[in-house]
């Protein structure tokens with residue numbers, strides 16, 4: 001039996017960030033994953049501003065070494081496209097200079113990026129990493145301290161071996177499908193607040209931007225949802241398609257077939273894939289969206305990243321919020337240990353801080369996502385956007401900045417933009 005104050009289940013970006021932040025605070029932890037690293041994770045592989053900012057807060061070396069590493073393609077902008085008729089490239093920074101400016105966004109296969117974080121974990125003597133241990137059982141018991149007080153303790157175990165960890169605090173970062181979610185947190189999948197997506201790796205996709213702009217394609221008969229091409233190093237690209245689960249069920253959409261249909265038949269896209277080669281299989285995974293608030297903590301535990309359903313409902317980004325929630329969970333663990341209070345009432349501060357920093361943004365993203373249900377409105381938005389020079393910066397900012405998202409939801413803003421459209 002391993003005894004620790006803090007045990008983290010899941011060593012993806014959320015769990016690794018929590019462990020690294022705890023180490024930065026001088027707190028030891030046990031970090032467990034069912035997989036052996038390097039391991040793959042189905043994703044678009046896009047690491048945007050929030051991920052970079054929080055990793056920099058934990059240790060600037062994480063980003064510095066990633067920047068120099070051949071595992072990533074540095075991406076300097078995003079191209080929005082509506083049915084391939086209107087293209088709308090938006091640099092992440094105005095008048096950027098590659099080489100002089102720090103990289104705003106990375107695209108890196110998760111098999112490499114997550115392993116990069118694990119390399120950082122391995123360098124930390126305060127983190128005990130256990131791989132290949134699948135936590136299936138979680139028992140919460142209340143014990144008496146020598147001074148007669150009641151203290152709750154979690155014991156988690158791997159069913160297949162005698163591996164057991166006892167901890168005062170559990171940080172659960174094991175994604176949306178793990179046993180903790182079913183048996184303890186009791187969070188049910190709500191199709192209105194979940195998305196499904198598939199991704200594939202292709203070699204030799206033609207016509208990618210020279211500065212690796214990521215591409216989001218909104219295709220009339222596939223709304224709400226989008227097709228993406230994210231350029232990777234070595235002439236590869238992460239290509240995918242995702243949609244709200246509710247729509248997938250209602251329309252009986254087969255995501256894999258839709259992806260292949262777009263690649264093989266859609267004018268403007270099929271030409272770019274004429275000589276492309278699929279590398280591996282097309283694979284899918286759910287995205288638990290942050291458009292519905294769940295309870296994020298309880299007696300002695302906190303949920304982080306996808307376990308907490310924190311994926312942005314507009315962009316599908318979840319790595320940034322996973323890393324950020326891991327960071328906040330570590331801070332909360334420090335507070336609990338100082339106060340020796342692990343009760344659900346005390347843990348509630350975690351929920352409060354997460355919703356304070358992410359709540360408004362997730363809410364606004366949800367409202368914008370709902371616009372996507374109406375193709376004509378969406379088409380109109382892109383039509384205005386593609387004809388207005390000023391708006392190009394605003395639209396990228398919309399993906400990154402809450403104030404701009406608020407502005408975009410204001411009808412007066414659109415009135416002004418239509419007036420200015422040339």
Ligand SMILES: Cc1cc2nc3c(=O)[nH]c(=O)nc-3n(C[C@H](O)[C@H](O)[C@H](O)COP(=O)(O)OP(=O)(O)OC[C@H]3O[C@@H](n4cnc5c(N)ncnc54)[C@H](O)[C@@H]3O)c2cc1C
Pocket residue numbers: 009010011012013014015032033034035041042043044045046047048133134135136173174175177178179197198199240242284285286287304305306307311316317318319320322
């Ligand atoms: C198709 C697709 C495309 C996406 N594209 C993007 C994108 O481009 N950018 C972006 O920011 N986000 C994207 N996302 C979302 C992003 O992948 C997730 O939000 C992110 O991985 C969440 O990180 P996490 O650490 O919470 O969970 P994960 O990365 O899922 O890590 C969970 C870890 O827990 C481990 N685990 C699970 N169960 C157990 C258990 N019982 N015991 C021990 N360990 C366990 C797993 O092995 C895994 O290592 C995409 C998602 C999908 C499905």
